[in-house]
Amino acid sequence: MQLFNELKTLGHKHIKADKKAGEKVPSGMWIACPKCHQSFYHKDLGIYQVCPNCEYGFRITARERLKWLVDSFSEMDDSLKTTDPLKFPNYQKKLSKARIQTGLNDSVLTGMAKIEDQRLALGIMDPAFIMGSMGTITGEKITRLFERATRQRVPVVLFTSSGGARMQEGIFSLMQMAKISQAVKRHSEAGLLYITVLTDPTTGGVTASFAMQGDIILSEPRVLVGFAGKRVIEQTTHQKVPSDLQDAERVLEHGFIDAIVARKDIKNKIAWLLELHSKGSDVNG
Amino acid sequence: MVSLLDKKKTAAQIVANARSEEKMSAYELIDGIFSEFMELHGDRLSDDDAAIVGGVAKFNDTPVTVIATNKGKSAEERLRTHFGCPEPSGYRKSLRLIKQAEKFRRPVIAFVNTAGAYPGKSAEENGQGEAIAHNLLEISSVKTPVISMIYGEGGSGGALALACGDRVWMFENSMYSVLSPEGFAAILWKDSSRADEAADVMQLTPEKLLEQHVIDGIVPESRSHKRVFKAVKKILQKELTDLEKLTSSELIEKRHQRFRQF
Incomplete structure (x- = not known):
């Protein structure tokens, strides 16, 4: 009955995570970094919302990130709405609240963008939209982003941030992992570049699909990157796991991340990588 | 196990049956359906996982x-x-x-009965997410038919990684879901004891999933293993005949459409 108990406790992790999400969004004058626990005057976080001590990037909405990330942006598929396939009680209410909070129709913002005159298809997941969980519209928007990028022969840059599957959409949430993977594969087979940038937190079905499918996988510092929740692991194995097991820095040591890039440097790093790969794409085209 | 003729099974009963101790083991299934099975071990990187059995066999004389x-x-x-x-x-x-x-143009037949990918320290360190992600990516364009059958539990990404091919069938007493009903109830209602209710809401039964086109058919079960093997063989034979008529690009295009609809 070990597995039974393990799965039973998955809930607590998510419930806790939800509470923590509130703590990580700066609201007061003094902010404590959830990673290094140092406190700072809120203005010290600056436009990037980064801990001055350990460079941890606070969780920010997709639209906040967009402000400093690109030079131009035209949004796609911003009115798609989920069919609520399980007709799940109170789900619509939860969605409305998340839409108001984030200014998005679902947990990812997608569109065609430019950084320093280089075109790219850009997706940014939003941790404030029901924990960045992957619903059918999240999957549809990302799939359409890859399809358009393949047609127009442009690279894709995707910022991941997700608690995993969208429970309220059940098996349809799971199917998004396969649907997106197919679109990623076709984009890849066309010889086009895909960069993922892991932001806090990248977990569950997102880690087990498109977050780990990039040609180049970058991460912000101190991001939680994992498949299973820490509590689930402890309940299953009856062993205490190190607190840094799923820190991006450890995941990099184990060989699953290419580089950790501070938030303030991400725009320049992406621009540089796009430029570096622009020749190869022209040859194939 | 509830009999084939009992049609009034609740979702919770199906969950219990799917997890039943009486379920066939992987080796029993393989022995019952194929002849001359040879197990092939190891991932050629670091390890040989006992939770996944693989190898080559003959199915009605076809490799x-x-x-x-x-x-x-x-x-x-x-x-x-x-x-x-x-x-x-x-x-x-x-x-x-x-x-x-794919290299030797052999069809792949996968049998799935897992609560999910293992949540453990070493699994995290060895890239559980990356391993599943890579399966999803590569299987999407593999140039050989891939048929999956969920014969007990089909839990989350750990099951999907072996059920992302051309056809997915489910045994009558099996389930397929994004998470266990207990986990689902704990997350959404903060009460894992409401698992039976969750099982109902989640639409994890073969019947519901067939309606939603998540799966392609249901394998009838009975107390007699022989009868189950016979049913599985009949289904596999038909599916293989259908899939082998397709060219590689048709096969991949249809597989693409299969998941694109969600």
Whole structure:
């Protein structure tokens, strides 16, 4: 009955995570970094919302990130709405609240963008939209982003941030992992570049699909990157796991991340990588 | 196990049946359906995961590649397989065998019975997420038919990694879901004791999933293993005949459409 108990406790992790999400969004004058626990005057976080001590990037909405990330942006598929396939009680209410909070129709913002005159298809997941969980519209928007990028022969840059599957959409949430993977594969087979940038937190079905499918996988510092929740692991194995097991820095040591890039440097790093790969794409085209 | 004729099973009963101790083991299934099975071990990187059994076999004299998640029968075996929850090396072994099948133009038949990918320290360190992600990516364009059958539990990404091919069938007493009903109830209602209610809401039964086109058909079960093997063989034969008529590009295009609809 070990597995039974393990799965039973998955809930607590998510419930806790939800509470923590509130703590990580700066609201007061003094902010404590959830990673290094140092406190700072809120203005010290600056436009990037980064801990001055350990460079941890606070969780920010997709639209906040967009402000400093690109030079131009035209949004796609911003009115798609989920069919609520399980007709799940109170789900619509939860969605409305998340839409108001984030200014998005679902947990990812997608569109065609430019950084320093280089075109790219850009997706940014939003941790404030029901924990960045992957619903059918999240999957549809990302799939359409890859399809358009393949047609127009442009690279894709995707910022991941997700608690995993969208429970309220059940098996349809799971199917998004396969649907997106197919679109990623076709984009890849066309010889086009895909960069993922892991932001806090990248977990569950997102880690087990498109977050780990990039040609180049970058991460912000101190991001939680994992498949299973820490509590689930402890309940299953009856062993205490190190607190840094799923820190991006450890995941990099184990060989699953290419580089950790501070938030303030991400725009320049992406621009540089796009430029570096622009020749190869022209040859194939 | 509830009989084939009893049509009034609740979702909670199906969950209980799917997890039943009486379920066939991976080896029993393989022996019952194929002849001359040879197990092939290891992921060629670091490990050989006991939770995923793979190899080559003959199906009605046709060479096939067989992959099956294995919960094990004895206590010792169950510990070794983490009760059928694969390590990353299990997914890497299965992908190795699928790529090998592609090379030799053998169809792949996968049997799935897992609560999910193993949640453990070493699994995280060895890239559980990456291993599943890589399976999803590669299987999407593999140039050989891939047929999956969920014969017990089909839990989350750990099951999907072996059920993302051309056809997915489910045994009558099996389930397929994004999470266990207990986990689902704990997350959404903060009360894991409402698992039975969750099972109903989640639409995890073969019947519901067939209606939603998540699966392609249901394998009838009975107390007689022989009868089950016979049903499985009949289905596999028909599906293989249909799939082998397609060219590689037609096969991949249809597989694409299968998942694109969601």
